[in-house]
Amino acid sequence: MSHNKSRRLHDLDINLIEMTLDITKYVISRITETDPKLGYFQSEEELKKLTGETITADGITGEKAFEIWKNILAPASAAIDHPRHLAFVPAAPSRAAIMFDLVASASSIHGAYWMEGAGGIFAENQAMEWLVSLTGMPKGAFGVFTSGGTAANLSAIVTAREYWRSKDPANESKKGLIITSIGAHSSIKAMAKVTDAEVMLIDSEEKMLGSELEETINQLDEQTRSRLFAVVATGGTTNAGIIDELDEIAKVCEKEEVWYHIDAAYGGGALVTPKTRSLFKGIERADSVTIDPHKWLFSPYDCGAVIYKEPELAKKAHAQEGSYLEIFKDTGANGFNPSEYQIQLTRRVRGIPLWFSLAMHGTKMYEKAVERGIELAHIAGEMITNHPDLELVREPSLSCVLFRKKGWAPDDYRHWTYENHKAGFALVTPTKWKKRDGSYETCARFCFINPDTTNQDIQDILDSM
Numbered sequence: 224m225s226h227n228k229s230r231r232l233h234d235l236d237i238n239l240i241e242m243t244l245d246i247t248k249y250v251i252s253r254i255t256e257t258d259p260k261l262g263y264f265q266s267e268e269e270l271k272k273l274t275g276e277t278i279t280a281d282g283i284t285g286e287k288a289f290e291i292w293k294n295i296l297a298p299a300s301a302a303i304d305h306p307r308h309l310a311f312v313p314a315a316p317s318r319a320a321i322m323f324d325l326v327a328s329a330s331s332i333h334g335a336y337w338m339e340g341a342g343g344i345f346a347e348n349q350a351m352e353w354l355v356s357l358t359g360m361p362k363g364a365f366g367v368f369t370s371g372g373t374a375a376n377l378s379a380i381v382t383a384r385e386y387w388r389s390k391d392p393a394n395e396s397k398k399g400l401i402i403t404s405i406g407a408h409s410s411i412k413a414m415a416k417v418t419d420a421e422v423m424l425i426d427s428e429e430k431m432l433g434s435e436l437e438e439t440i441n442q443l444d445e446q447t448r449s450r451l452f453a454v455v456a457t458g459g460t461t462n463a464g465i466i467d468e469l470d471e472i473a474k475v476c477e478k479e480e481v482w483y484h485i486d487a488a489y490g491g492g493a494l495v496t497p498k499t500r501s502l503f504k505g506i507e508r509a510d511s512v513t514i515d516p517h518k519w520l521f522s523p524y525d526c527g528a529v530i531y532k533e534p535e536l537a538k539k540a541h542a543q544e545g546s547y548l549e550i551f552k553d554t555g556a557n558g559f560n561p562s563e564y565q566i567q568l569t570r571r572v573r574g575i576p577l578w579f580s581l582a583m584h585g586t587k588m589y590e591k592a593v594e595r596g597i598e599l600a601h602i603a604g605e606m607i608t609n610h611p612d613l614e615l616v617r618e619p620s621l622s623c624v625l626f627r628k629k630g631w632a633p634d635d636y637r638h639w640t641y642e643n644h645k646a647g648f649a650l651v652t653p654t655k656w657k658k659r660d661g662s663y664e665t666c667a668r669f670c671f672i673n674p675d676t677t678n679q680d681i682q683d684i685l686d687s688m
């Protein structure tokens with residue numbers, strides 16, 4: 224007890240050294256695993272029973288806590304980089320990027336202001352320049368890494384709304400309106416709520432067309448039209464990998480003078496390969512773009528990005544004022560301040576894992592890794608087409624494949640999902656697809672990110688149906 228009393232939180236003692244070695248060993252073993260355990264959730268009560276009290280006045284020791292982590296908690300979490308984890312949008316961070324996430328933590332860099340985080344922010348910005356170059360947006364366009372696509376979308380929507388209000392004092396008191404389609408990600412609606420904007424949805428899950436947008440705008444009464452401040456198109460829908468008609472939508476936005484946001488949180492990765500780049504024609508005309516490096520650009524969580532055609536407009540919307548912050552605005556400290564372009568003040572330099580991995584491997588390797596995801600989707604598409612009991616719901620798009628088993632009801636898909644997950648074999652979840660007649664069909668869905676997924680993995684999963 225007395226021994227414990229003399230110890231302090233930041234002590235560098237033998238316990239700490241041992242813990243450092245144990246954790247380093249664990250990290251090395253986790254990131255070198257090629258077939259990690261898939262993991263399966265347990266209820267909170269079950270976990271509590273297994274772990275016992277973990278937070279106590281005197282601590283349970285690092286050794287004990289780490290045992291609990293390794294033996295109970297880690298296995299109760301899904302390994303989203305598992306090669307047969309094909310649900311939602313999986314992840315497959317490169318090993319170099321994961322290692323540099325540790326460096327980001329260990330370096331204690333405050334990534335809000337250049338004055339404090341210059342070196343880290345410089346590295347982030349190198350990666351950002353590459354991201355911006357993928358979009359083909361004009362000179363001057365730039366962006367910042369966010370906690371994810373949701374925060375990126377929110378930052379863009381706030382910028383758009385503030386810009387719209389700055390153009391006409393009458394807009395100050397109006398509730399803004401955003402037009403998007405039902406293919407848009409749920410975060411668009413959620414973030415519209417945060418900004419108290421209304422969302423109007425074009426009722427098609429297929430590619431949103433410029434003509435549909437134009438028609439929708441033309442049908443607005445004058446009062447409603449005066450509230451329209453932004454259009455959100457999707458560069459790779461989360462459900463099916465569909466890319467809206469970005470170029471035609473750009474034309475409409477330019478003509479109507481409304482902010483054009485493209486949400487390419489998932490699909491943006493496909494900008495790296497000439498094989499799919501042309502599908503995004505028109506993205507260079509956007510006012511803002513969301514791309515999540517933690518999805519298809521192999522960064523660890525969490526790392527999104529928002530890019531603006533005119534970053535100054537974002538700064539007008541997001542720069543924070545405070546007597547304690549004034550020092551950052553002095554000329555001596557002038558530089559790029561990431562906090563001024565998105566909603567967050569204090570932030571880790573979450574772009575440096577991407578920077579390090581890009582610097583180490585070069586951009587060509589990213590091209591190949593993304594192309595593998597697209598190839599896997601095509602391979603899966605062929606296997607499904609050639610299978611007597613399976614059918615594609617639609618042709619694979621980017622790395623998403625929607626398919627059905629003939630005769631299956633929604634419960635069959637659910638049951639199959641849990642069986643495979645529980646067995647530690649695969650995590651593939653059902654989704655719904657809105658048909659042209661307006662009804663929904665429950666079907667199975669693959670989303671490929673991990674280049675280590677094998678053709679055999681796909682075959683085995685299809686065989687399990």
Ligand SMILES: *Cc1c(COP(=O)(O)O)cnc(C)c1O
Pocket residue numbers: 312370371372373374376407408410457459460461486487488489490515527
């Ligand atoms: C995943 C996704 C988002 C949300 O991104 P988070 O990083 O989960 O916040 C937004 N839009 C699209 C198209 C997505 O696929």
